[in-house]
Amino acid sequence: MLDVLQHLAGGFLHVLTPVNFAALVVGLVVGMLVAVLPGLTLVMGVVLALPFTYGMSITPSIILLTAMYVSGTYGGAITSILFRIPGEPMDVPLLWDGFAMGRAGQPAEALGWTLFAALTGGLITATIMVTLAVPFAKIALTFDSPEYFSIVLFGFTSVVALGGGSPANAFISLFFGMLVSTVGVDEIYGVDRFTFGSDILRDGIGYLPVMVGAYGLGEVLVRLEQGFASPPISGDGRIATRIPSLREAWKIRGTFARSSLVGVLCGIVPGAGATIASFVSYGVEGQYGRRRGELGSGIPEGIVAPQVASTASVGGHMVPLLTLGIPGSGATAVILGAFLLHGVQPGPQIFQTQSMLVYAIFASVFLGVIGMGLLGYFAIRPLVNVLYLPEAIVSVFVVLFCLIGAYSEHNNVSDLWMIVVFGVVGYLFERWRFPIAPMVLGCILGPVAETSFLTTMISYRNDWTVFFTRPVSAAVMALTALALLYPLFRHVRRRGAAPAATGEAAR
Amino acid sequence: MKSRHRALLPYVLVLAGALALGWQTLHFEFTPRGERPGPDVWPRAILALMIVACGVRIVGVLRRGPDERAGVLDDVLSDALPAVEREAPDAPPQRYPLLLAIGVALTIAYVALLATLGFFCDTALYIAALIRTGRYRRWPVIAVVSVAGALAFMFVFMKVVYLSLPIGRPPFAAVSLALMQLMGIR
Numbered sequence: 001m002l003d004v005l006q007h008l009a010g011g012f013l014h015v016l017t018p019v020n021f022a023a024l025v026v027g028l029v030v031g032m033l034v035a036v037l038p039g040l041t042l043v044m045g046v047v048l049a050l051p052f053t054y055g056m057s058i059t060p061s062i063i064l065l066t067a068m069y070v071s072g073t074y075g076g077a078i079t080s081i082l083f084r085i086p087g088e089p090m091d092v093p094l095l096w097d098g099f100a101m102g103r104a105g106q107p108a109e110a111l112g113w114t115l116f117a118a119l120t121g122g123l124i125t126a127t128i129m130v131t132l133a134v135p136f137a138k139i140a141l142t143f144d145s146p147e148y149f150s151i152v153l154f155g156f157t158s159v160v161a162l163g164g165g166s167p168a169n170a171f172i173s174l175f176f177g178m179l180v181s182t183v184g185v186d187e188i189y190g191v192d193r194f195t196f197g198s199d200i201l202r203d204g205i206g207y208l209p210v211m212v213g214a215y216g217l218g219e220v221l222v223r224l225e226q227g228f229a230s231p232p233i234s235g236d237g238r239i240a241t242r243i244p245s246l247r248e249a250w251k252i253r254g255t256f257a258r259s260s261l262v263g264v265l266c267g268i269v270p271g272a273g274a275t276i277a278s279f280v281s282y283g284v285e286g287q288y289g290r291r292r293g294e295l296g297s298g299i300p301e302g303i304v305a306p307q308v309a310s311t312a313s314v315g316g317h318m319v320p321l322l323t324l325g326i327p328g329s330g331a332t333a334v335i336l337g338a339f340l341l342h343g344v345q346p347g348p349q350i351f352q353t354q355s356m357l358v359y360a361i362f363a364s365v366f367l368g369v370i371g372m373g374l375l376g377y378f379a380i381r382p383l384v385n386v387l388y389l390p391e392a393i394v395s396v397f398v399v400l401f402c403l404i405g406a407y408s409e410h411n412n413v414s415d416l417w418m419i420v421v422f423g424v425v426g427y428l429f430e431r432w433r434f435p436i437a438p439m440v441l442g443c444i445l446g447p448v449a450e451t452s453f454l455t456t457m458i459s460y461r462n463d464w465t466v467f468f469t470r471p472v473s474a475a476v477m478a479l480t481a482l483a484l485l486y487p488l489f490r491h492v493r494r495r496g497a498a499p500a501a502t503g504e505a506a507r
Numbered sequence: 508m509k510s511r512h513r514a515l516l517p518y519v520l521v522l523a524g525a526l527a528l529g530w531q532t533l534h535f536e537f538t539p540r541g542e543r544p545g546p547d548v549w550p551r552a553i554l555a556l557m558i559v560a561c562g563v564r565i566v567g568v569l570r571r572g573p574d575e576r577a578g579v580l581d582d583v584l585s586d587a588l589p590a591v592e593r594e595a596p597d598a599p600p601q602r603y604p605l606l607l608a609i610g611v612a613l614t615i616a617y618v619a620l621l622a623t624l625g626f627f628c629d630t631a632l633y634i635a636a637l638i639r640t641g642r643y644r645r646w647p648v649i650a651v652v653s654v655a656g657a658l659a660f661m662f663v664f665m666k667v668v669y670l671s672l673p674i675g676r677p678p679f680a681a682v683s684l685a686l687m688q689l690m691g692i693r
Binding site for chain 2: 052055168169171172175176179182186188189191192193194217220221224225226227228229390391392393395396397400403404407408411416417420423424428432434450453454457458461462
């Protein structure tokens, strides 16, 4: 433990160097701005920032993106409370009590509870992240290809099972992403796969155009089709934050504890992002909270539960990302992309080969949470002003960032064509209700899954039972089966509940 | 019936694409190496799963119609939040397919003309055209934003990030070169 603390202290010093600190501050500001703007999602913001990291060294790159991720979990809460516009899907549960409290004449109190909750959730998650990551990495060092394959498979299935909407659509999205990752020259045999004689396709399709196109351009196309019709902003102009006293916070310590646990757990499970954490935490409060009957009427518990959980999920997500190289959410998928673009593969070895980088990331989460609190308290007025920018103008700049960002990777116009193609794909996915996150994860983790599967088949002479006979792999496969069966169980339960409800209604 | 056909369309398209690509995997040219799985095994497995997923959805739509299956979040809310008054879902937003078509066409034109017009001219025109397509009508603001935006992008990416952006062909190259000289970009 002393060793970890020593490394962490070194990490803090590393983050406080001018370049890294500047990356942290820029990340916090941009992350919060992106989260405040309803047209921009947190993941889209992190994607747009990715190309700016090409010229940086890896440490400030990851610090920048992580800081955006941390502060992005708070920024959207401001507009939820003040204007009833959730900046992010994760802010929807917060809106019920946050806006109600604001409407009851206590917007400063509502903002204060949110800020306090984000700070608490962030600091708890950072502590748990540091505590869990090293033991996780030590265990992960013993993993072989069957374990890696089963873990990636679990990541895929939980993304599908825990996403919204139809699981079949999520699977199709995932398979589409995995298929995209197979395009190009096969590494083992040197065979062209799905290239159709095109030189552009022979180089393969990078995940960057897929991510930037689908998340960035695709989202703008969806909003353009709706005529950029964001709801008008209305408010009384009194924007202030009143932080609750420690005594007030202590009274709802149970809510803080429950929500932190939910947030960290949802973070560790691949696929359950901040949005799921926020909703589940609000749901848990609705079932077990002391004032569950008053939820929705503007009570602090209804603000604290979703906010603590969504910020607490950040540290949870970083654990599988850093120790196994498996992203659990859209934002961590982009951060993984940044690692790979700099030639660093996250995994258990990174704790030995790049320990300074790892501890600088840990330290940046701690400092990022504190910076987010300061920024949220002092810069709330200018942050809210960005809402008055016309959506058409903001969207054009988003598209340009997407295009130039993709161009800057190889200085190649063919990457721009890929962005346009995947922008249209992203639009069609949104239109036809196929989730985008599984496609992106499939595109990034598809090659990892293929390599670990083929390595296993070669090493164990095509014996596929090895996935079920090795203890860790078998346990993860069992979890995968559970994740697969959960939507089925849900479906059966809903179908069972429907006739009962109909019967009661008939009576 | 029409809505059912519309709901089936994406799955039929994906299914047809998956079958076509599956046929492609039969024609990968490689020499097998002992018992090692070939380069066709992995894509074929993905395509098979994709076909199954499409089949499940097609059968589902044919049997039950284009139902919107609830996700986990809906379940969490309906199970755990009797206290919160759930609001009726918003009415579907109005759609402007023509705006979408113009937006896509403008983006394609932007990429196609980048090498000819050069970054500055192409970007300024694109910004102006797309903002106007987005139903913003204040022309003085559009003019200022498009020129200032293109200049800002040029300065940041060429001067600060050292990115080599296309300067275009004559006569547009002259504009790019003049601006580069003004900004001190070499």
